[in-house]
C-alpha cells in the first residue's frame with residue numbers, strides 16, 4: 001500500500017453526478033477495491049459506476065450503482081472502509097423558506113447524513129483495525145474506517161436567500177465534529193471537506209439564480225450581474241471553480257494513510273476567497 005492509496009470498500013452517496021461522482025472516481029484511481037455509487041437516481045448511478053472501471057487501479061475492481069434515498073432508513077450489511085456523505089437537496093432561493101421546503105432540505109442533507117452515518121458506524125465498529133507501515137519503517141494505526149462529509153464554506157458563513165441549505169451545512173459540520181468525538185474510541189475517523197464553487201450542475205444553477213436576482217454577498221457587490229465565467233474569474237483568486245475530482249483528491253487524502261492523525265477536521269477548499 002502506498003501513502004495515498006485507499007484500498008478497501010467505499011460507499012459514496014450522491015455519486016450519480018457532480019462532486020459525489022468526482023470523489024468516487026478519485027477513490028477508484030487511488031486503488032479502492034470496491035465502490036458503491038449510491039444515489040436516489042439509480043440509473044444515473046449505474047453509468048458512472050461502469051465508467052469508473054476504465055481508470056480504477058485495484059486488481060479485481062468492482063463498482064455498483066445502488067439505490068439509496070436518504071429520506072429513508074436502511075441498514076448496511078457489508079463491510080465498509082470509507083463512507084463519503086455527498087448527496088444533497090437544495091431549497092428554493094427565498095429569503096425565508098416555507099417550513100415544508102426547510103423540512104425537506106433538512107430531511108436529506110442533515111437527517112439523511114446522520115442515518116447513513118449511523119448505519120455505517122454500526123458496521124465499522126465491528127471491523128478489524130488496520131495499520132500502515134511507511135517506507136521509513138514508521139508503523140501507524142489507521143483505525144476501523146473513515147467518514148468524510150461533504151459540506152461547504154457555507155458551513156462557516158452565510159450568503160443571502162439560502163437559509164435552509166446554509167442551516168443544513170452548518171448542522172452537518174457540527175454533526176461531523178460531534179460524531180468524531182463519539183466514534184474516536186472505536187478508532188473511526190470523521191472529518192469534513194468544505195469547498196466553495198465546484199463545477200457541477202448545482203453550481204451553475206446556483207450562480208445563474210444569484211446573478212439573475214443580483215443576490216450577492218458584500219464582497220461580491222462590486223461584480224454586477226456578469227455571466228457565470230466572468231463572475232468566477234473576478235470572485236475567485238485562482239480565477240476558476242473547483243473541479244469535482246479536485247474535491248475527490250482531497251477526500252482521498254482524508255481517507256488515506258497520509259492523514260492518519262487527522263480527525264474532526266473541516267478542510268476548506270476556497271482558493272483564498274475572503
Ligand SMILES: NC(=O)c1ccc[n+]([C@@H]2O[C@H](COP(=O)([O-])OP(=O)(O)OC[C@H]3O[C@@H](n4cnc5c(N)ncnc54)[C@H](O)[C@@H]3O)[C@@H](O)[C@H]2O)c1
Nearest residue numbers: 014016017018019040069070087088152197198200202203
Ligand atoms: N457544487 C458546489 O458548488 C458545491 C459547493 C460546496 C459544497 N457542495 C456540496 O457538495 C455536495 C454535492 O453537490 P453537487 O454540486 O455535486 O450536487 P449535484 O446536484 O450535482 O449532485 C447531488 C447528488 O445527490 C443526489 N441526491 C439528491 N437527493 C438524494 C436523496 N434523497 N438520496 C440520495 N441521493 C440524493 C442527486 O441525485 C445527485 O446525484 C453537496 O453536499 C453540496 O452541498 C457543492
